[in-house]
Amino acid sequence: MTNSISEIRDADCIFITGSNTAESHPVISYEVVRAAKRGAHVIIVDPRRIPLVRQATLFLQVKPGTDIYVFLAMMHTIIREGWADEAFIAERTEGYEAFKAVVEEYTPERAALMSGVPAEQIELAARIYAFGERVDGPSVYEEDRGHSTILYAMGITQRSNGTDMVMTLANLAMLCGQVGQPSTGVNPLRGQANVQGACDLGCLVNVFPGYQRVTDDEKRLALAQAWEVEELPGQVGLTIVEAMHAVAEGKIRAAYIMGENPMMSDPNTSHVEQALRGLDFFVVQDIFPSETAQLAHVILPAASSLEKHGSFTNTERRVQLIEPVLPAPGEARPDWQITAEIAARYDKKMGVDRQLDYWRYPSAAAIFEELATVTPIYAGMSVDRLRGEGLQWPCPDAEHPGTSILHVGKFSRGLGKFNPVEAIDPAEQPDEEYPLILTTGRVLYHYHTGTMTRRSEPLDWIEPHGYVEVNAQDAAAVGVEDDGFVVVKSRRGQVNTRIKYSEGVSPGTVFLAFHWREAPANMLTQDFKLDPVAKIPEYKVCAVRLENPPEKNLVSRRESEKVR
Amino acid sequence: MVTVTIDGKSIQVETGTTVMEAARDLGIEIPHLCYHPELSASGGCRLCIVEVEGRAGLEPSCQLACADGQVVRTQSKRLSQMRREVIDLFVSDHPLDCVICDKAGACLLQKYAYEYGVSETSYDLEVSRSLFQDDNPFFLRDHKYCILCGRCVRVCNEVIGADAIELAGRGFESHVATPFDGPMIDSSCIFCGSCVQVCPTAALMPVSRRGKGREWDLDRIKTICGYCGVGCQVEYALKDSRILYAQATPDAPVNGEFLCTKGRYGWDFATHPERLTTPMIRRDMAYELGLTDEPWHLPDASPLAVQQPKIEDSFVPVGWDTALDLVAQKLADTVKENGPDSIMGLASARCTNEENYVFQKFMRAGIGTNNLDHCARL
Missing domain, CATH: 3.10.20.740 (Ubiquitin-like (UB roll))
Structure with missing residues (x-):
């Protein structure tokens, strides 16, 4: 996030898109509720009538994959009507003219035709966002323009044009000067406890800790020196989805998987399974025998986050300490101990001679001390300083108080760059054979691949089985009753699950969460076209059809449910 | 000003x-x-x-x-007198069974009754509410302890936005109700437990806490929730190293006193019997290594197609030494034969900064590849 969570409650306008905030980030939705109760506008652009729509003042229900037209049309309107923040554009940005030329083509009428949202609503959203208008109540801010903030999540990024989508939202914010002040900004809500930290610490194919590019010779050399190695790999590696393809080509032969469950989380499950089975060797380090672990050659038992020391970095870049609450079960160990032990033994097997304590960290705190020295955005942090409220990066030195708002007065790259982005449609469009669009996501009571929440008694009590949300119109077309079984088919595979009539999805769209191993949504999703830059799969749009299950199957499944 | x-x-x-x-x-x-x-x-x-x-x-x-x-x-003397009378009225409609009450020690009514010396009520009244609702595995609603302060109704409306409950009835009939007094599950409740958090008495209590110990005997440890990326601070209340319940405290930097249903109630996975407790080697590889006498082949059926997979059917438990050595050997053999870029490492958004750092350092400084990713995109 460019801004911090606690600022949301003071926003004058909150623009939420591609985020089912109330179910995926409930505590952030509480901030939105509070703002709404004080009179802020809440605009939601989403293909589904998500729970937070109850608090919204404007809900633009788009056809999946067409939101880009709405954003472009909002910017078209803002420029046409002279609502842009000209001073901000002139002082703090570049590339405006080229961007403006592109946006000119995207009228609200065109967006209405593509997305199904009336042009007047798009224009209204544009005005409210641009000026940070309120429904009522006083603003805590004194400028002419109210403060508008954008919240988004995987609905924007898990697209074959995800990078374009994010740049479009950044363009919108810059166009209205809604950056670099409290309660503004472009705020991705990140979905996992330490996904921010894992990225910050360089668990990505193209960057070392602190987002230093692996291709940057100077940075690479400096890190090699710090780590006391001759050289470090300077070529961008393969992302998870690319690696799965590379197994078939014989390029990837072995895998070390820590706390991941690609059998449930990666697109096109059948292909993932084929790839995992094709590995000469793979080891899974986890807390449960996940669907992925069941295929591994070796399983190593890890301590959960309730059982160890360390730190997590949250979506607002806040690094906070975690504490052990419970003893680890049996022989389970913290992941860092396991990895360090493997590394030390690996060195021996390879005949690499290093200092004895190279991989022998005495504690998690000792690791933090080391990582702060090679991660510039964490450089001023120490375990002592993290006690209490933690620190938000960038925190470059020991006196630095941390950064709650990014891009204040100046963008981190200097001038904010308008990227001229054209609308691109999703890679797989519905057709006669597969007439519906499937969009995937989460439900409130489960988390990611369900490894933990499916094993939590109260949470699984409330959502014990999967279901596909279908508009009654589409459900009637296949003739399946509410709560009856249905087959969802795509070009990749099929899933048998229950149907749930829902007014939350429009005719032509169905929704399936990816938590349930009995109804693994990623059997259906596509892995043939990723975002060209971020290599993210398009989980939010693929083409499917609904079918009646074979009667025999239906009966036996219903009975097995009863037994459960 | x-x-x-x-x-x-x-x-x-x-x-x-x-x-x-x-x-x-x-x-x-x-x-x-x-x-x-x-x-x-x-x-x-x-x-x-x-x-x-x-x-x-x-x-x-x-x-x-x-x-x-x-x-x-x-x-002042006058204020003390007035407050005593107010407390007297409250306890006239509230059981004084603090000796067996799970909330004792954390109950606001008890605290003020103590501070103002109200040991019993001067009114000859019976507790008007007797409804006890245990209709969900998250929290209990025991209306006899309810003092109708309305905090639960306000938090549900003003912060959570769920509007699941409302004050219903009049006079002695008043009570906090779901629509038609139905079970919680039929209301718009999202089981975040914020009502439980702000309840000053034992009217709303976590199911997991019931009869498990006195408040003053509990250990309390604060940490960060392991689910989504919001980074809520959770305080766990424990007895004998077992979690009794979770709550949030006002000083939590991100979430203050609020949590979601997963953060407040979803911690029991940690002690689930399926937790992995020992290193294991798949039976076919174990057979190759002479760790078992029975030959075995990985079934063709997908793990997703198996109703209730038993991990011990496919794996044999081994010691750490054996497992770690095998992993190191296999990775080393693969690199020697096919080069470092034949290895893929997947780190984790559920592991700590320290663990991810060590993992990527091993992949880069140890093995020598950037084939290193995690579920950031997934």
């Missing part, structure tokens, strides 16, 4: 600040039951009454806006 004097201490506050808030800023605690700093004031409990110089009547401080030059007293 206005300046008020409370109990002889002066403070300058924003216009619109209440006396209750100004007092809190001064570190003066005014007794209260229905007031909660995160919620709108309802002025219903009358316990927070104060004296204002120049005014005859007593005023509820949670609804009294500070005025310039105002002089306020929060403690």
Whole structure:
């Protein structure tokens, strides 16, 4: 996030898109509720009538994959009507003219035709966002323009044009000067406890800790020196989805998987399974025998986050300490101990001679001390300083108080760059054979691949089985009753699950969460076209059809449910 | 800005600040039951009454806006007498079974009854509410302990936005109700437990806590929730190293006193019997290594197609030494044969910064590849 969570409650306008905030980030939705109760506008652009729509003042229900037209049309309107923040554009940005030329083509009428949202609503959203208008109540801010903030999540990024989508939202914010002040900004809500930290610490194919590019010779050399190695790999590696393809080509032969469950989380499950089975060797380090672990050659038992020391970095870049609450079960160990032990033994097997304590960290705190020295955005942090409220990066030195708002007065790259982005449609469009669009996501009571929440008694009590949300119109077309079984088919595979009539999805769209191993949504999703830059799969749009299950199957499944 | 004097201490506050808030800023605690700093004031409990110089009547401080030059007293003989009467009325409709109550030690009514020396009620009344609702595995609703402060209703509406409950009925019939007094699951409740968090008495209690120990005997450890990326701080209450319940505390930097259903109730996975407790090697590889006599082949059926997979059917438990050595050997063999870029490492968004750092350092400085990713995109 460019801004911090606690600022949301003071926003004058909150623009939420591609985020089912109330179910995926409930505590952030509480901030939105509070703002709404004080009179802020809440605009939601989403293909589904998500729970937070109850608090919204404007809900633009788009056809999946067409939101880009709405954003472009909002910017078209803002420029046409002279609502842009000209001073901000002139002082703090570049590339405006080229961007403006592109946006000119995207009228609200065109967006209405593509997305199904009336042009007047798009224009209204544009005005409210641009000026940070309120429904009522006083603003805590004194400028002419109210403060508008954008919240988004995987609905924007898990697209074959995800990078374009994010740049479009950044363009919108810059166009209205809604950056670099409290309660503004472009705020991705990140979905996992330490996904921010894992990225910050360089668990990505193209960057070392602190987002230093692996291709940057100077940075690479400096890190090699710090780590006391001759050289470090300077070529961008393969992302998870690319690696799965590379197994078939014989390029990837072995895998070390820590706390991941690609059998449930990666697109096109059948292909993932084929790839995992094709590995000469793979080891899974986890807390449960996940669907992925069941295929591994070796399983190593890890301590959960309730059982160890360390730190997590949250979506607002806040690094906070975690504490052990419970003893680890049996022989389970913290992941860092396991990895360090493997590394030390690996060195021996390879005949690499290093200092004895190279991989022998005495504690998690000792690791933090080391990582702060090679991660510039964490450089001023120490375990002592993290006690209490933690620190938000960038925190470059020991006196630095941390950064709650990014891009204040100046963008981190200097001038904010308008990227001229054209609308691109999703890679797989519905057709006669597969007439519906499937969009995937989460439900409130489960988390990611369900490894933990499916094993939590109260949470699984409330959502014990999967279901596909279908508009009654589409459900009637296949003739399946509410709560009856249905087959969802795509070009990749099929899933048998229950149907749930829902007014939350429009005719032509169905929704399936990816938590349930009995109804693994990623059997259906596509892995043939990723975002060209971020290599993210398009989980939010693929083409499917609904079918009646074979009667025999239906009966036996219903009975097995009863037994459960 | 206005300046008020409370109990002889002066403070300058924003216009619109209440006396209750100004007092809190001064570190003066005014007794209260229905007031909660995160919620709108309802002025219903009358316990927070104060004296204002120049005014005859007593005023509820949670609804009294500070005025310039105002002089306020929060403690006096008259106030004590009035508060005793208020508490007396509350306990006339609340069981005084603190000796067996799970909330004892954390109950606000008990605290003020103690502070004001109210050991019993002077009224000859029976507790008017008897409804006990245990219709979900998250929390219990025991209406006899309810004092109708309305905090639960306000938090559900003002912060959570769920609007699952409302005050229903009149007089002795009043109670906090779901629509038609139906089970929670049929309401718009999202089981975040914020009502339980703000409840001052034992009317709303976590199921997991029931009969498990006294408040003052519990250990408390704060950490960060392991689910989504919001980074809520959770305080776990434990007895004998077992979690009894989770709550949030006002000083939590991100979430204050609020959590979602997963953070507050989804911690029991940690002690689930399926936790991995020992290193294991798949049976076919174990056979190759001579660790088992029975040959075995990985079934063709997908793990997703198996109803209830048993991990011990496919794996044999081994010691750490054997497992770690095997992993190191296999990775080394692969690199020797096919080069470092034949290895793929997947780190984890559920592991700590320290663990991810060591993992990527091993992949890069140890193995020598950037084939290193995690579920950031998934």
